[in-house]
Amino acid sequence: MILANNKKAYFDYFIEDKIEAGIELVGSEVKSIKASKVSIKEAFVRIIKDEVYIMGMSVVPWEFGSVYNPEEKRVRKLLLHKKEIKKLHEKVSQKGYTIVPLNVHLSKGYVKIDIALGRGKKSYDKRESIAKKDQKRDIERAMKERY
Template sequence: MAEQKNANRLISNNKKAYFDYFIEDKYEAGLVLHGTEVKSIRMGKCSIKEAYIQIQNGEVFINNMNITPYEKGNIFNKDPLRPKKLLLHQSEINKLAGQIAQKGYTIVPLQVYLSKGRVKMEIGLGRGKKLYDKRDSIAKKDQKREAEKEFKVRNLY
């Protein structure tokens, strides 16, 4: 039972981030949320597909992260798209701010998960892919799928 408690439970994943960016560095950040938002996330009602991260006045915020209002929350529900603060160490924030000052770098949300009962977000420092890089990713994915299909067919007989 103790092993199950420490396991991370994935809530939302941003697969598109790996397709659009080369992820060079990953960080784990806590989220500042209100009670009904946490309950809604525990039910899996969270989306980070259109979300983006900004650094303002030495603090990190995630914008456009959609947390569906908790159905039993009535007046305590907050705006689903309100900016939410991410909790990182100041040294990590300074490092990220220095990196995104360079051309082509951005901070992207990768996944939201529960860790030891707390809502955490994995963010990545990403460098934008060019069109030919994306085509290369698609070609590799197709090649891998074909190889798995061939392997499966070969092992059936």
């Protein structure tokens, strides 16, 4: 069950390699995320000292929580194997690659996040993807009218 989606990532980047990671959460953040009060639109991923962190991910504080609710946009650690971190670090060190959060979802009751290795699109690539999307929409519209 997808709780938050980053549609703009597919528009701004060529997505090459997807990895599912756990998120280190504290307090009532899990309840808030399960209530879909999470946003990853402005979020980005960084590798700091062989650990992966997501920054800018917004989790609205749980309204029935205590005064000890964590901050809304705090830095959260992502849980990955060392091999995966090393692989990501090697790719990101190359020019043009970045790590992009794609979606936050539930997997067997646990909150997970899909991150991907992305290569930035140029403006002409974006125009091309818009044109393809328009063509697909026109074809679907024609097929609907035909039947």
